Amino acid sequence: MKRLYIERFYLNRADDEYPMTVRIILQMKDGVDGHLLEEAVAATRTRYPYLCVKLGVVRDADGSEHYVYHDNPRPWKVTDSRHPVCLCSEEANEHLMAFAWWDDCMALDFFHALIDGTAAYRILRTLLYEYCRRRYDCGLDSAGVWVAGDIIDETEWTDPATGPRPTSIHPQQLPERPKVINLATDAIVPLADKKEVVQIRISEEQMMKRVRACGATPTSFLSLLLARAIARLHPESAPQAPTVTVAVDLRHTLGTDAAHHSQVGGLFLSFGQDIQGKNFEAQVATFRKMVKEQTYPDNLLDYFWQTQGRMDRVEALPTLEARYQAFAPTNQLSQQYGSCMFSYVGKARLGAAEQYVKEMRTETDSAYMIVVEVSAAAGIFCISFMQRFTTDVYLDTFLDELHQQGLTYEITDRHPLQIAPIADYRGGWIKEPEATDEEAKNEYTLIDR
Secondary structure, three states: OEEOOOOHHHHOOOOOOOOOEEEEEEEEOOOOOHHHHHHHHHHHHHHOHHHOEEEEEEEOOOOOEEEEEEEOOOOOOEEOOOOOOOEOOHHHOOOOEEEEEEOOEEEEEEEOOOOOHHHHHHHHHHHHHHHHHHHOOOOOOOOOOOOOOOOOOHHHOOOHHHOOOOOOOOOOOOOOOOOEOOHHHHOOOOEEEEEEEEEEEEEHHHHHHHHHHOOOOHHHHHHHHHHHHHHHHOOOOOOOEOEEEEEEEOHHHHOOOOOOOOOEEEEEEEOOHHHHOOOHHHHHHHHHHHHHHHOOHHHHHHHHHHHHHHHHHHHOOOOHHHHHHHHOOHHHHHOOOOOEEEEEEEEOOOHHHHHHEEEEEEEEOOOOOEEEEEEEEOOEEEEEEEEEEOOOHHHHHHHHHHHHOOOOEEEEEEEEOOOOOEOOOOOOOOOOOOOOHHHHHOOOOOOOO
């Protein structure tokens, strides 16, 4: 049994509307062999014993409830359907992640309380290696891939939130941000009932040539184009400004690069009137400056430990339901800090098996009316544009921004957003026996070979 800490941020928030789950899809150059994929998933599972868990709840002597992970010896679920299974349920063998395949696609569905995008990329590298060496080349090079038989260091499962807090943190003072254009309340078109996903495909060579030419990074470049698109549609918005919430990996700052946990912070890139009047290169420079300021190590440390402090205070509430109710306003509050969400984990670097991949896509949801996930693999930038509007006006304006930068894009697919639901994990739990001290000590030190 493992008591949960960093995971509480997602466990206290997730519900039917926003399940905090993510789907990453690998589209292969050939049709997927379901039998070989099942073998590859089974082999991958042996490399990540600390992810073979199920969610549970224990109660203190005073009745206070706490989330825990119990070992889950059941196999990871693999289904031959595009429809995702319900995580944390019997349908997923009680796991917090599952796999699916259809046609030429394979997918990983995961609960953000278990892993984040960086950790998911590691799992997919392992899975792809195990699959492709069975399907194409038994001598496939495993360089850069975590594989079964590795010595698994405790840094992979050690929770950053259980480490020592810095005795002093000195964040830099950041400029005051303008008020945010809230697209949940002030969009220029009606909201739809559900989100739709639009997949946009751009050559990596073409994208990086333009990004480098204007002194940007993929994150600063694409987040700026998002902000510019919103600004064009809200010309009379001042003093409110388009603000892009950007996900940022905290691993390097925390010194926990190997850990699998969801170590994600947020940056807020505001496109105020003072920036809108500059030329494009100056706008890029300003966005990069904001990124640099907000990723100053002590600012990120302050962000992380303040979040953990809030989780500790919420933990003082005795029941899971009370903590969920305490978090109920979070989604609406987030809309006051950002107009949209942007996330780019980085180039996938799938190893030698990447030659068999056509493209990679990421789909998820949040309280924002626009969520953009960017994946880069097999020489392709795939921009997953998730929108909740009755017309394409925001999408079309963003696409026009791409066009103005000389980028040639292709819309390869669009469909209703469908990510994995989660079971009702706030009720009906049966307390399992607690592990002895020796069992707890050795819980994740054994490797199946």
